[in-house]
Amino acid sequence: MKNIKFILSILFTLTISQAFSQTDKATTIKIVADKNYVFTANSAMPLASNDINRIMMRFPGMNGGGGTINLTGSQYDLIVTKDSIVAYLPYYGRAFNAPYNPNDGGIKFTSKNFTYKEEKVKKGGYTISINTNDLKTENYQMFLRISQNGYASLMVNSVNKQSINFNGFLEEPKKKKSESL
Numbered sequence: 001m002k003n004i005k006f007i008l009s010i011l012f013t014l015t016i017s018q019a020f021s022q023t024d025k026a027t028t029i030k031i032v033a034d035k036n037y038v039f040t041a042n043s044a045m046p047l048a049s050n051d052i053n054r055i056m057m058r059f060p061g062m063n064g065g066g067g068t069i070n071l072t073g074s075q076y077d078l079i080v081t082k083d084s085i086v087a088y089l090p091y092y093g094r095a096f097n098a099p100y101n102p103n104d105g106g107i108k109f110t111s112k113n114f115t116y117k118e119e120k121v122k123k124g125g126y127t128i129s130i131n132t133n134d135l136k137t138e139n140y141q142m143f144l145r146i147s148q149n150g151y152a153s154l155m156v157n158s159v160n161k162q163s164i165n166f167n168g169f170l171e172e173p174k175k176k177k178s179e180s181l
Helices: 002-020 025-033 049-056
Strands: 037-046 077-080 085-089 107-111 114-120 126-132 140-146 151-158 164-171
Touching: 025 164, 037 151
Parallel strands: none
Antiparallel strands: 037 077, 037 164, 077 085, 085 107, 114 126, 126 140, 140 151, 151 164
């Protein structure tokens, strides 16, 4: 029964993400080659799903727990440019070190010193590996798998937190009003 719910939640997430996709094959190739794109998260999947299930069971109306957390409509993203990585993502799972300030929770950082490795895979997709090197509290290792249509999956690893996956899509960064004038 849990497997059926998990499969249905994945199918639902993929269906929803198709409705929000904003890139085509040519745009995906261009923005990945330019290292100038935004990954927008539609869902989060903590790898410690048993812990999350126990918490979600306590909420009213949550009979089966939760393995996938819907983020559609939220503004969670990862912005990649040639000179910086900016992350504003939620975190669900077990953290081994908690921040002093509760507003510092989640995966929020700006990195100017990072390694970026891009690899083209079958069927026109990409696998991108990003490692931050300049963050004070912890550095992140991220793996971004991108399809040719702009759908993407992001895995975030950290020393201080259990791993988490995000599903979403890539898009071009929004141009500022001063750029479009």
